Amino acid sequence: MNFARFESASANGPAQESGPDKFTYETSPLIRATGFREYDARWWFGRSDCGKAPELNLMGAQALGMGLGTFIQRSGAGPEIVTGHDFRSYSLGIKLALVCGLMAAGARVRDIGLALSPMAYFAQFALDVPSVAMVTASHNENGWTGVKMGMARPLTFGPQEMAELRRIVLEADFDLTGGGAYEFVPDFRRRYIDDLTRGRRIGRKLKVVAACGNGTAGAFAPDVLQRIGCEVIPLDCDLDHSFPRYNPNPEDLKMLHAIRDKVLESGADVGLGFDGDGDRCGVVDNEGSEIFADKIGVMLARDISASNPGSVFVVDVKSTGLFASDPVLKANGARTDYWKTGHSYIKRRVAELGAIAGFEKSGHFFFNAPLGRGYDDGLITAISICEMLDRSPNRSMAEIYRALPMTWSSPTMSPHCADEVKYAVAERVVERFRAMQRDGVPVAGQMIADLVTVNGVRVVTEDGTWGLVRASSNKPELVVVVESPVSEARQRAMFEAVDCVLRENPEVGAYNQTI
Numbered sequence: 001m002n003f004a005r006f007e008s009a010s011a012n013g014p015a016q017e018s019g020p021d022k023f024t025y026e027t028s029p030l031i032r033a034t035g036f037r038e039y040d041a042r043w044w045f046g047r048s049d050c051g052k053a054p055e056l057n058l059m060g061a062q063a064l065g066m067g068l069g070t071f072i073q074r075s076g077a078g079p080e081i082v083t084g085h086d087f088r089s090y091s092l093g094i095k096l097a098l099v100c101g102l103m104a105a106g107a108r109v110r111d112i113g114l115a116l117s118p119m120a121y122f123a124q125f126a127l128d129v130p131s132v133a134m135v136t137a138s139h140n141e142n143g144w145t146g147v148k149m150g151m152a153r154p155l156t157f158g159p160q161e162m163a164e165l166r167r168i169v170l171e172a173d174f175d176l177t178g179g180g181a182y183e184f185v186p187d188f189r190r191r192y193i194d195d196l197t198r199g200r201r202i203g204r205k206l207k208v209v210a211a212c213g214n215g216t217a218g219a220f221a222p223d224v225l226q227r228i229g230c231e232v233i234p235l236d237c238d239l240d241h242s243f244p245r246y247n248p249n250p251e252d253l254k255m256l257h258a259i260r261d262k263v264l265e266s267g268a269d270v271g272l273g274f275d276g277d278g279d280r281c282g283v284v285d286n287e288g289s290e291i292f293a294d295k296i297g298v299m300l301a302r303d304i305s306a307s308n309p310g311s312v313f314v315v316d317v318k319s320t321g322l323f324a325s326d327p328v329l330k331a332n333g334a335r336t337d338y339w340k341t342g343h344s345y346i347k348r349r350v351a352e353l354g355a356i357a358g359f360e361k362s363g364h365f366f367f368n369a370p371l372g373r374g375y376d377d378g379l380i381t382a383i384s385i386c387e388m389l390d391r392s393p394n395r396s397m398a399e400i401y402r403a404l405p406m407t408w409s410s411p412t413m414s415p416h417c418a419d420e421v422k423y424a425v426a427e428r429v430v431e432r433f434r435a436m437q438r439d440g441v442p443v444a445g446q447m448i449a450d451l452v453t454v455n456g457v458r459v460v461t462e463d464g465t466w467g468l469v470r471a472s473s474n475k476p477e478l479v480v481v482v483e484s485p486v487s488e489a490r491q492r493a494m495f496e497a498v499d500c501v502l503r504e505n506p507e508v509g510a511y512n513q514t515i
Contacts, residue, residue, distance in 0.1 A: 031060035034419040036166035039344030046143030065101020067169035077151040081131040084115030103180025116278030118377035139249035154374035197227040202390040209271035213248025214240035217274035250282020280363035281378035285397035294319035297359030305332035314358035316341040340455040408491040414477040416509030444497040467498040
């Protein structure tokens with residue numbers, strides 16, 4: 001491969017920025033270093049006519065394949081790897097470029113075609129293949145692409161693996177042994193759906209809105225829910241990579257509002273929303289209330305721990321404080337570990353602790369044996385919610401929700417902050433709150449009772465109100481979440497206090513949404 005000098009290219013590796021020369025763009029690899037994130041890869045692939053320069057081209061995707069093929073074999077995982085792609089106009093092309101690079105490095109590729117991320121994880125088990133490379137930008141806006149990777153099922157890469165992969169690719173430190181192979185695995189969608197629904201059928205007549213934002217899950221979710229016995233009302237389930245109504249993101253209030261409206265219009269028992277690659281699930285109850293995923297996690301944890309006393313759960317630092325304080329979980333002997341946000345981190349922590357399940361506020365839920373195989377699957381989450389309702393035949397989703405202690409929780413709010421500076425900004429915010437705690441400076445009118453710094457900073461005041469700031473792992477943003485067990489006024493006071501600290505940093509831009 002010709003690693004010719006592109007703008008900002010190193011002597012031996014691919015370019016990291018796109019220059020104006022279109023011929024060079026088509027004939028030299030481009031792959032921006034910041035696309036190698038904490039636990040997966042994300043790049044802007046859209047053309048520069050939208051005002052944003054591309055961060056990856058097809059030759060860059062090929063270089064990524066060379067690096068990944070080199071890495072998995074050096075690590076002793078062997079040459080076999082599963083590949084799949086989501087439904088975006090460019091995902092198949094990126095996957096085929098990636099496959100070319102993998103094969104050049106001697107990989108034996110098992111391609112399952114158009115897929116959800118959890119379908120690719122399932123393929124690692126069903127096909128007995130150790131490694132996976134799923135081409136998806138998940139819930140990111142159109143124009144983004146990325147790859148979720150792993151070589152020790154059910155785990156995906158963490159920071160150490162991503163750092164080494166980044167080094168191999170950017171330094172062009174490839175072992176191009178050749179001898180690779182390619183095999184397309186036919187009809188794998190049917191095999192995946194059969195596995196999801198085998199032995200799982202509900203007796204309660206449930207009417208369920210299945211909302212997919214025109215993403216890949218539209219080809220899966222309605223069929224799965226019908227198989228387990230639900231009456232399904234599809235919402236935006238036709239595949240359309242332009243995402244004409246809203247981004248397929250169950251944390252996005254626009255998608256949640258659309259689900260709410262359909263639930264109220266149809267008289268559904270529950271609304272379930274799935275992200276672009278099907279590994280997350282969002283929920284709206286029968287009264288139209290949009291239930292944040294961490295509260296769904298508490299409801300599921302109550303249900304699971306009732307039949308599995310002493311259960312261990314893992315949750316991310318964005319999640320509600322109810323996991324630690326809920327009286328039902330305490331009575332069931334449940335124990336909860338708060339850990340770093342990110343599907344790779346939670347997956348790994350669930351495995352380390354032997355936890356029965358892990359929950360993220362973003363809607364990634366991880367069910368370990370006997371409920372699942374340890375990876376995140378939005379469809380398993382949807383099935384588990386329907387089974388929870390089936391085990392409570394006299395209660396509606398809204399009644400189960402109201403049985404939780406009341407808290408006032410924000411959605412995930414993300415102010416813009418460039419990839420190159422976001423971690424430094426987050427660390428400055430951590431140090432600022434540490435100084436405030438040390439000096440006895442109140443936050444939102446109260447003293448700091450606790451600082452959790454395992455991932456950014458979660459500042460907790462004396463009445464249990466808390467606010468979180470961390471760097472996003474997959475976008476040029478910070479992440480802000482606030483919650484109060486006291487009142488909406490306390491929640492807003494915490495948001496204002498956290499935002500005031502953020503605004504001390506000029507690199508922090510506008511929010512995508514706020515309370």
